[in-house]
Amino acid sequence: MTGEVFNIQRFSLHDGPGIRTTVFMSGCSLNCRWCHNPEGKLPAPLLQYDDKKCLKCGKCAAVCKKSVHSFIGPEHLLNRSRCDLCCDCVAECPSRALNRSSEVYTSEDVIKLVRRDLSFYGQEGGVTFSGGEPLLQAGFTAECAKGCLECGVPSVAIDTAGNVDRSLFETVLPYTDYFLFDIKCASRDRHVRAAGAPNDLIIENLRWLDRQGPGIFIRIPVIGGINDSNEEMKAIAAIIEPLESVREVRLIPYHSLGAEKYGSVGMDYPEIFGVPDDESMKEFSRITGGVY
């Protein structure tokens, strides 16, 4: 089986317990306004361009049969509508300013890469499937997870936003030790405004998952102007409180590091949000029982 993967990061320390390898899968069912992985939003690859790396040498224009690239003075212009992702320009670019945003991997490819760090995982570490939304490629994720466990990877974690059909959870559940589960907002309307979809399914899935046994790591992105109020945090805490499988609640303060990536895939960065201050984070931590 194959899947679309936009990054594989070794020695990942913030995606579940221990030292992990994180596999970032393409495609997402939400459209969070602060998302810092725009290349992970779409299921299909994009041509990525980094203007800071570009030497303006014109080699891409010379090789491109679709005239995607043009140069006006020092400016490198891309007409993405013409691009068929043949990636001839990527191969030709000397400075790696051009890239394909994701690649097709077989499950064997993924397992082989994850196995490379087997000796570093200890008893708790392992592989995390993240994204995007890894459950949108649940079959591929399950195959990778199963293969990893079979070759001795101590644990599999799935980092999900939860906005998928229950059956997709059921597909991966037998091979998953931990879920990193995002809760962005408690209120339905606020969630729609923030992430482009309601949160009913997400909360329903979370409650169902809680009864299935795997450890759950709740992750709450704290976004200025979206959910950075005591009321919202209290409402989120009320969702978490009855759950029995939660191992950790982690608050993740907003950062704007993804801004440049939007430009690289030809998207406009939608908004810049406020970064919560330390005092607020302390208070939210108290309310939710979370760490940050």
Place this chain on the structure above:
Amino acid sequence: MYERILNNTIEELRKLPTPVPAKGRLAGFGREYSAPDGPMFTEDNYHYPMGTSYLKSGVAGVSQRAAVSAMKAEDPRNRELLEAISVVYGEVAAWIRRYSESVLQEAGSDDRIRRIGENLSVIASRAPEHFDQALQLVYLMWKIRCLNKPGADIGRLDVHLRKWYEDDISSGYTTDEEVLSELCDFWELLNTNDSGDTLINVMVGGMNPDGSDAGSRLSVLMLEATKRCRKTEPHINVRVHPKLHPDIRRAMLEVQLMGHGQATMYNDEVVIPGLIAFGVPEELAYTYTNDGCTEIMLDGNSGIEFAHVDVVAAFELAFNNGEWAPRTYRKKVSYWNKAGDEHYYTPDCVTGFESGRIEDCSSFEEFYQQFLDQYRFQVRNKCSFLKRMEDDRLAGGVSSVFLNGTYDFVIESGLDIMRGGFPFADYMMFAGSIPTAADCLTAVKELVFDKKEYSVAEIKEAIRVNFEGYEVMRQKMLAAPKFGNDLDEVDELAADIARHFCDWLDEYRRMTGFGMLPALLGWRFLEEAYGIAATPDGRRYGDPIAEHYCATPGKATHGPTALIASISKAKDSIARSIGVCPVHMTLPGNLGSSYEENIDILDKLGRAAFESGLNQMNIAIYDTKLLREAQKDPENHQDLIIRVWGYSARFVDLCTEMQEHVISRVARSA
């Protein structure tokens, strides 16, 4: 033979001051008193620890033992040395006695000073009876040895002092807190001598021949003292093995988490079998410790001498058929610190050996063979240099009488350590920066031979002008596979160079009988970056080259596990390179989300690295932002300590080039 040495030593010992310490429990002085270079210090390179005869017998006892041995010695040279030792140690005892009297005279009702005076009185006349006396004696002897230098190696201090520590604890004479306080005083005294490239190393832990732990609670206290003092000296190291006590491991991890680039770990399970395979007797192999950089030697059983061939320089010579690359640029550089003189550096290689014209090669394999021929020639030259040094010494080497007297085997035989007295002759050949050479070779293979994108003439011209006007070419070179990213094509090439290097030393030993321990390390990588021209891996002149067998700074972009995987592909050569193969791992500040998680991550990283065959590893943790702030505001960052090569130093003391080198290390793993 020893007359000049003896006279000068007596003269210097009689001039020694007797300052009463204003604080702490140890007498002694730092850099405020020094002796000029003179015969007293003959042939001491300070890179190895003294023996411990004076701890067992006391200085007066050493004097007596040497006198008795002298009467039995048949060889007049041995007899002369023993007689000289007897006189010198009598003088040492006399100085300590003077010191004791001076301190006791000042003591009045001050119990602290009185106790120091009484301890001095004991060690002037007999062997130390308690831990504080033994520690006092170690410092005074160490200070005498390096009166003319910033420091010298110390060795396995926890093993040396364990008996006194455990006796005192079990008898109730002292407590852990008192011992810790005394160790801190000792550490502070060391820091009053100098900071940085001082050679002052302490090794703790380690395995005994029966597999048990040579480490003890005292090892933990020494690591705790490093945590408490937060200074650069001493450079503390730990010999790691499966039975290392969890408390020692925990204390080691806590020191590492301070981010100062200590404690360096040595892997007993690789080093000891490697030493035995080399021919070191088993009982000696278990005594190993480390030199002021990172080299392996035997604690109290060997000295150390070494030579170094920079492989990137050998690559440059191979690329230009035995000559340095033509170039339009050159810049002065410091050794490592701001206090050092700036100078033009030329790598220590011999030009003129025509290994062949790359222009005539029809395949990469042909050029690779030319490179190996050139490198082998350079290595052989250095082998001959070390062998001649050994031959000269065996023919009539004489050295410091004071130093000789610290070794029990010298007191028994009278055979000077420089005339074959050491049980093991530790000669070592360094091969630093192999990964950068592998990067260069891989780029040449890809761009010249495989893809044929550039001619050799074009690359030479680009190098001549430091890539000015050749940025497209340089970017393609940078895009070629780089060591440190778990890419077989370049990692295996580096491993092959390392294997050849070890083979050449074995070959030389078979031919001449002269053995040298291979070491995949180098310490002049900063100067070499300014001695070597730009290189075909896309490196501009002055940009860093690899330290030891680590990736070129900034080029390992897949994190620490990939870097370790790249290095471990040479594990067969690393097992032979017991000199050692230092791995510097620089991690960013934001590891885990809690202190315990950080400890756990460091622990797993270290264990896995050693399981994969590494024989040494140093972990430093820095925040790039903080280093930049320190560059702008050195006054307020005087306490920022970082790892340089075999030692830690204050960041603000480094020359600008070394500061940039250190920052580029961090970037590679951030």
